[in-house]
Structure formats: C-alpha cells, structure tokens
Amino acid sequence: xxxxxxxxxxxxxxxxxxxxxxxxxxxxxxxxxxxxxxxxxxxxxxxxxxxxxxxxxxxxxxxxxxxxxxxxxxxxxxxxxxxxxxxxxxxxxxxxxxxxxxxxxxxxxxxxxxxxxxxxxxxxxxxxxxxxxxxxxxxxxxxxxxxxxxxxxxxxxxxxxxxxxxxxxxxxxxxxxxxxxxxxxxxxxxxxxxxxxxxxxxxxxxxxxxxxxxxxxxxxxxxxxxxxxxxxxxxxxxxxxxxxxxxxx
Numbered sequence: 001x002x003x004x005x006x007x008x009x010x011x012x013x014x015x016x017x018x019x020x021x022x023x024x025x026x027x028x029x030x031x032x033x034x035x036x037x038x039x040x041x042x043x044x045x046x047x048x049x050x051x052x053x054x055x056x057x058x059x060x061x062x063x064x065x066x067x068x069x070x071x072x073x074x075x076x077x078x079x080x081x082x083x084x085x086x087x088x089x090x091x092x093x094x095x096x097x098x099x100x101x102x103x104x105x106x107x108x109x110x111x112x113x114x115x116x117x118x119x120x121x122x123x124x125x126x127x128x129x130x131x132x133x134x135x136x137x138x139x140x141x142x143x144x145x146x147x148x149x150x151x152x153x154x155x156x157x158x159x160x161x162x163x164x165x166x167x168x169x170x171x172x173x174x175x176x177x178x179x180x181x182x183x184x185x186x187x188x189x190x191x192x193x194x195x196x197x198x199x200x201x202x203x204x205x206x207x208x209x210x211x212x213x214x215x216x217x218x219x220x221x222x223x224x225x226x227x228x229x230x231x232x233x234x235x236x237x238x239x240x241x242x243x244x245x246x247x248x249x
Contacts, residue, residue: 002055002056002057002134002135002136002215002216003055003057003060003062003134003135003216003219004062005057005060005061005062005093005094006061007062007216007219007220007221008061008062008065008219008220008221009062009065009066009069009218009219009220010069010218010219010220010226010229010230010233011069011072011220012069012070012072012073012233012237013230013233013234013237014073014237015072015073016042016044016046016072016073016074017042017043017044017071017072017074018042018043018044018071018072019040019041019042019043019068019071019072020041020042020043020071021039021040021041022038022039022040022041022067022068022071023038023039024036024037024038024039024064024091025037025038025039026089027080027116027117027120028116029084029109029112029113029115029116030112030115030116031108031109031112033084033085033109033112033113034084034089035080035081035082035084035089035113035116036059036080036081036084036089036090036091037059037078037079037080037081037117037120038059038063038064038067038078038079039067039077039078039120040067040068040070040071040076040077040078041071041076041124042071042072042073042074042075042076044074045074045075045076045125046073046074046075046241047074047125047127047128047244048074048075048076048127048128048129048130048152048240048241048244049075049076049077049078049118049121049122049125049127049128049129049130050070050075050076050077050078050129050130050131050132050240051077051078051079051080051114051117051118051121051129051130051131051132052066052067052070052077052078052079052080052131052132052133052137053080053082053110053114053131053132053133053134053136053137053138053140053141054079054080054081054082054133054134054136054137055134055135055136055137055216056098056099056102056135056136057096057098058081058082058083058087058092058096058098058101059079059080059081060092063079063134064079066079067079073233073237075240076121076124076125078117078120078121080113080114080117081113082101082105082109082110082113082136082137083098083101083105084113085104085109086100086101086104086105087101102136107140107143107163107165110140110143111144111147114131114140114144114147114149115147115149118149118151127244128152128153128240128243128244128245129149129150129151129152130151130152130153130154130155130240130243131144131145131151131154131155132154132155132156132157132236133155133156133157133159134156134157134158134159134216134218135157135158135159135160135185135215135216136159136160136163137156137159138156138157138158138159138160138163139156139159139160139161139162139163139164140159140163140164141154141155141156141159142154142156142159142164142167142175142177143163143164143165143167145167145171145172145173145174145175146167146168146170146171146172147170151173152173152240152243152244153173153174153175153176153239153240153243154173154174154175154176155175155176155178155236155239155240156175156176156177156178157178157179157180157218157232158178158179158180158183158185158186158215158216159177160185160186160190161186161190161191161193161194164194168194168197168198168201168203169201171198171201171203171204173243174204174205174206174239174243175198175203175204175205175206176205176206176235176236176239177191177195177205177206177207177208178208178210178218178232178235178236179191179207179208179209179210180209180210180213180214180215180216180217181209181210181211181212181213182212182213182214182215183213183214183215184214184215185215186215188209191207191209195207206235206239208231208232208235210225210228210231210232213225213228217229218232
C-alpha cells in the first residue's frame with residue numbers, strides 16, 4: 001500500500017522555523033495542463049527548493065503535510081498532483097479511483113508538471129531545486145535527474161524502478177534512494193539491478209535499505225519505525241545541503 005489519506009509524515013529532526021505561508025494553487029504546465037499543487041514557504045529559509053511527487057493517489061493530505069514539514073526545515077516546497085489532465089483540479093476524497101487515471105499518465109506528463117513546479121519555485125526563490133517522491137513519485141523523482149530541469153539532486157522513497165525506466169545514461173544529478181527492506185510492492189532484486197546499472201555507468205547515487213521496514217514506513221503512525229524515519233530525514237538534510245554547497249543542519 002502507498003500512503004493513505006489519513007497517514008501523516010514524521011517531523012524533521014531539526015526544525016529551524018515555522019510555515020510562513022501555505023495553501024493550494026493551480027499552475028500551468030508547458031503542454032497547457034492545469035494541475036493542482038500545494039505550496040509552503042518557511043519563516044527561516046535555507047535557500048533550497050523541493051518539488052514533492054506523490055504516490056499513486058496523487059495530491060492528498062499526506063503530501064500537503066509533508067510540504068509543511070519541509071518548510072519547518074527551511075525549504076520552500078511544492079507538492080504536485082499528477083492527474084490534472086484526466087481528473088481535474090478539485091480536491092478528492094477516498095472514493096477517488098487512482099488506478100483509472102494512472103493508466104492515462106505518461107512520463108512526459110510528469111516531466112511537464114514537475115518543470116512547472118520547479119519554475120514557479122525558482123521565480124520565488126532562486127536556488128537549488130530537488131525532487132522528492134514516494135512510490136510512483138519516487139521512481140519519477142529519480143528520473144527527473146535525467147531531464148533538463150537542472151536539478152541539484154533527486155530523492156525517492158521506495159520508487160519502483162519501472163517508473164524510472166531506461167534513464168540511467170542521461171542522469172546528470174545525484175540520487176538518494178531510501179528503500180524499505182520488506183517492500184512487498186517491489187522486490188529488492190529490482191533495486192539492486194538498478195544500482196548495478198548506476199555503478200556500470202559511473203553515476204552518483206546513495207542507496208540505503210531499512211532492513212525489515214515495510215513499504216510506506218515513512219509515517220508518523222508507524223511507531224516501530226521512528227528511528228528509521230529520523231534517519232531518513234537526516235539523510236535528506238545531509239544530501240540536500242551537500243549538493244547545494246551548504247552546511248548540513
């Protein structure tokens with residue numbers, strides 16, 4: 001299972017401020033698509049921007065809450081929705097059927113939507129841009145490092161390699177892979193094969209497997225995985241600071 005609409009992300013281990021502004025908005029992608037997004041700005045910015053790519057359910061409360069968490073850590077953040085082309089921009093409840101819309105989603109749609117979010121963030125705050133995604137969004141987040149976005153880095157939690165595709169040779173930014181050791185959605189062999197391809201191509205990446213952790217362990221309600229969630233946050237903060245020329249928190 002991906003993150004449910006009632007799950008919530010854990011807090012970052014270092015909170016540097018509060019959320020100055022937040023709320024939903026609509027942005028326009030280069031292909032004319034209107035998509036929903038949720039934007040947060042920090043009271044104490046660290047100069048870094050992050051585009052959040054959700055799981056198969058699209059933009060829902062977990063990712064809005066995650067944008068708040070990133071703002072508390074100093075990031076200007078924007079969580080986006082993948083399904084504007086087929087499902088419109090209105091908020092959705094648990095009756096939403098994401099699989100029907102996933103069948104219509106193509107990689108170039110995701111690329112256009114992420115590019116629109118990154119451009120909006122850069123207009124508001126010039127500085128390094130990272131992507132971070134979960135499951136479906138995790139694979140697509142890593143793949144963004146092979147596009148022309150000029151990312152500083154791409155982060156993904158338990159992203160199925162099939163959504164990354166054949167993008168290895170085009171990678172131009174480092175990757176951070178945060179994986180569940182007991183991931184029933186994707187066999188570990190698939191992640192190992194992906195990493196082998198990175199090694200053979202000489203690409204820069206970090207891969208950490210949380211032994212025994214289930215898919216979607218990055219959830220404040222998963223008490224047994226609190227230490228792993230904290231560690232994942234530390235790795236995100238370190239990765240983004242090291243790849244933007246800043247000192248880690």
